[in-house]
Amino acid sequence: MKSISILATTMLLLVGIASAQPTGSATGSAADTGSAAPAAGSAATAPAAVDPVPAAPTSGAIDLRKTCVDAMNSDPTFAASIVETADQAAQKKRDADTLKAHTDADAQIKENSRHVVISYAAMWIIAALFVLFLWRRQQLLKTEIANLRRDLEAAAK
Amino acid sequence: MSVLRQAARVAWKDLRIELRSREILYTMAFFAGLLVVVYAFAFPRDERAVRGAAPGMLWVAIAFAGTIGLGRAFDRERENDTMRALLLAPVPRLAVFLGKAISIALLVLAVAAVCTPLLVLFLGAPLFTHPGPLVLVILLGVIGFSVVGSVFAATLLKVRSRDVLLPVILYPLLIPLFVAGTKTTMALISTPADFHAVWYWIQFLGIYDAVFLVLSVWTFESLVIE
Amino acid sequence: MNKLVVPVFGVLAAVGIAVAVWLVFMQAPLQYGFHPDGALNGSSLFYNQKIFYFHVAHAFMLFAAVFVSGVCSIAFLKTRKPKWDDVAMAATEVAVAFGAVVLVTGSVWAKAAWDVWWNWEPRLTMSLLLWLVLLGYVLVRRFAGPSADRIAAGMAIFGMVGVPFIYKMVGQDSHPAAGREGVVATLGPGMRAAFWISVAAFLCWFVALVVARVQSARAERELRELRERGLDLGVLS
Structure with a gap:
C-alpha cells in the first residue's frame, strides 16, 4: 500500500x-x-x-553541459574510466551484500534455535508422559495384585 | 464355482429380506439424499467450487451411507443370533463372507445410484461427462468398501459400542480407497479429463480391492470365530 | 521375558541418546548448501536440521511398530496365544507415543523449512495416516470389550497391508517442490554417524518401552486371573 x-x-x-x-x-x-x-x-x-x-x-548551464559532453567525446579513455569507477562501486556494493548475507546466515545459525528447542521439548515431554503413564499403571497393578494375593491367601487358610 | 453359487445364495437371502422391508435401502438412500441437500447449503454453489468439491461430496456420501448400511445389515444377523447359524451352515465360511460382501455392495451401489444424479441435479456437478469410467470407479470403490467393511462389521457384531467403533476402524483403513476414488472422479470431471490420472487411480483401486479381498478372505474366519 | 531386559535396554538407550545428543549438537556440521551461482540453497536449514536426527529416528520406529504389530497379530490369530497379542498391543501403544513425537517435530520442521505448521508433505501425511490407524487400534482395545483382541488384531493386519497403498497414494499426490528426495542417503559424513547412532539409541528406547508395556499387560492378565479365583473363593463379590 x-x-x-x-x-x-x-x-x-x-x-x-x-x-x-x-x-x-x-x-x-x-x-x-x-x-x-x-x-x-x-x-x-x-x-x-x-x-x-x-x-x-539558463543559457550558462546549457553551455556548461555542452562543454562537458564535448570533453567526454574528445577523450575516449574518459568514458572508459567512468565505467570503471562505476564498476568498482558496484563491486564494493556486491561485496558488502555478500558480507551482510554471511553475517545474517551466521546470526541465523547462532540465534535461530527456537524450532529445535520446541521440537526437543515436545519429544521429551511426550516421552516423560508416556513413561509416567506406564510406571503409574505398573504400580497400581502391583499393589492391586499384592492386595488380592493377600486376601486370597487369608481366605484359603 | 460352487463357492460362488453358495455366496450368491447368501447374498440373495439378504437381498430378499431387504426387498421385503426395504428398510436399509430406503433409510440409506434418504440419508444420502439428505447429505446432498446439506451440501447444497453448506458449500458455495458456483460452478468452480462445485467442480472442485463434487468428487469429495460423492465419496463422503458413499462412505457415510455405506457405514450406516453396514451396521444395520449386520444388526439384522445379530437380533436373532442368525450369524451363528450362518457360520454353522454347511457351506465354506468364504461363501458366507462373500455373500455378505456382495449384498452390502449392491446396497451401497444403489445408494450411489441415488446420490450421484442428485449431486448433478441439485448442484450441477458435471459428473456425467464420462459415465463409463465413473461407474467403474464407483464399482471398484464400493467393492473395496464392502469387503473390508463386512469383515469388521462381522467382528464387531457382539460388541456393545459397535456403532461408534465401526467408523473408527474403517475410516483410517479405507482412507487410501476414498482418496483414490475422489482423485479419479476429480480427474474425470476436470476439463479436459485427465485420463492418465484416471488410469493410474483405477489401477490403484483394482490392486487395492484385490489385495484386501484376498486378505479378508484369509482372515475372515479367524477374526469372526471366537 | 527376563526381568533384566528393560533395565539393560533402558541403559543402552540412555547412553545411546547421550552420545547421539553429543554428536548431533557438538560434532555434526550445520546443514546448508549453495546453488551453482553461489547463492544459499533454499533447503539450507542450518541449526534447524538438527530436528531431523530425532524426528526421522522416531518415524523409523513408527513404521517398525506397525510392522511388528501386524506380524504379531498374524501370529496371534494363528496360534491364539496371548503373548503375541501382548506384544502387538505394546508395540502399537508405544508407537502412538512415538508417532505423536513424529507429528509434532515434523510440524515444527515444516514451520522451520517452509514457514507453515502443516503443509501435507508426503512423508508427514503418511505418518499422520498411520498414526490414525494406530489410534483406532488403541480405541478398539479400550472399548471393544472381550473380543477386542481379535478385532484389534484384524485392524493391525489390515493397517500393515495398507502401508504400501498409503505410500503410493501419498507419493502420487505429493507436491514436487516439497519433496525431500533421499535425505537419509545424501547425509554428509559427519551427519551420518550422528543419525544412525540416534536411530540405534531410539530403537533401544523403543524396545525398552515395549517390553515394559508387555510386562504390564502380563500383570493385567495375572490380575484378571486372580480376580476370577477370588470370585470362585468368594473373597470378592
Missing part, C-alpha cells in the same frame, strides 16, 4: 515535471524510471530533478 502510494506520488511528480518542462532530459528520465517498479529509486531521483526547476535552465 505504502509503496504504491510512493510510486503514485513519484509518477505524479514526474508527469508534472515533464509537462512543466517540455524540453531537456527530465522527460527522458521520467520515461526511464517511472515505468518500472523501483519506487525508491525514482523517488530518490525525483528531488534531484526537482531542484533545477526553480533555477531554470
